[in-house]
Amino acid sequence: MKFSLFPKETSLYESEFDILELIEILKENTLNGMLSSTNYQTNKKFIGSIEQESFKIISSAKKTSLFCVFEGQKANVGKQISIVKKFHPIFRNLFILWFVSILIVILFPPFEPNEIIEIFLFVSFATILRYVLIKVLFDTAKTEGIKRLSDLLKLSEIK
Structure with a gap:
């Protein structure tokens, strides 16, 4: 395993929805705003920006969720989507x-x-400080965010 001061992981997921449906579902559940817009009280699941075939979001769950940014885009095959999870x-x-x-x-x-x-x-x-910020807070945010994304978009990780 390669050591990195600031983690960045890329995973491939398969969804029950095609990319257009997936983007529409994300638009309905995402507060359009900057990734630093965490002070907003919202009933939406995510905060960020959604494009035609890509997105860049953070979870709106709680304060630690802002440590992880999710960048997704359509993969080359069918209903697959590539999601990059990186430190804010x-x-x-x-x-x-x-x-x-x-x-x-x-x-x-x-x-x-x-x-x-x-x-x-x-x-x-x-x-x-690195351990607390990156290992604990980032991993917590990543786990919660991926769970929310998986539940919302019916994602399953491709190993």
């Missing part, structure tokens, strides 16, 4: 900004440096 780009950028900021403070400390302890604390904190 806004949180990726915030994590990188935080990492660089702390690294700058360590490299150019405003006080008497104790580099070994600082580096150890930084690496430990970054590892814990």
Whole structure:
């Protein structure tokens, strides 16, 4: 298994519906908005944008659901759809900004440096934060979102 700081998975699914029906069902159940529009109270299942043969959405379930973005498009065969599950780009950028900021403070400390302890604390904190943000929150959002998509669109994963 390849290590990636920010996960991205692509899976192939088969639906009971053809792509046009699938897109119509998604349009009915998606609040049209930006992927950062999570403050809206909605009875729709997803938030995002739906195109003719593709979509880019997040689940509207609860606060952790915004960590995972689902990008889907029609696959080449019949009623198959390819879905990419990836870490939300806004949180990726915030994590990188935080990492660089702390690294700058360590490299150019405003006080008497104790580099070994600082580096150890930084690496430990970054590892814990990455685990919490990416493993726990992303995996929870991915699982909930795929369950909602599968229930709504009658999807079954092709192994």
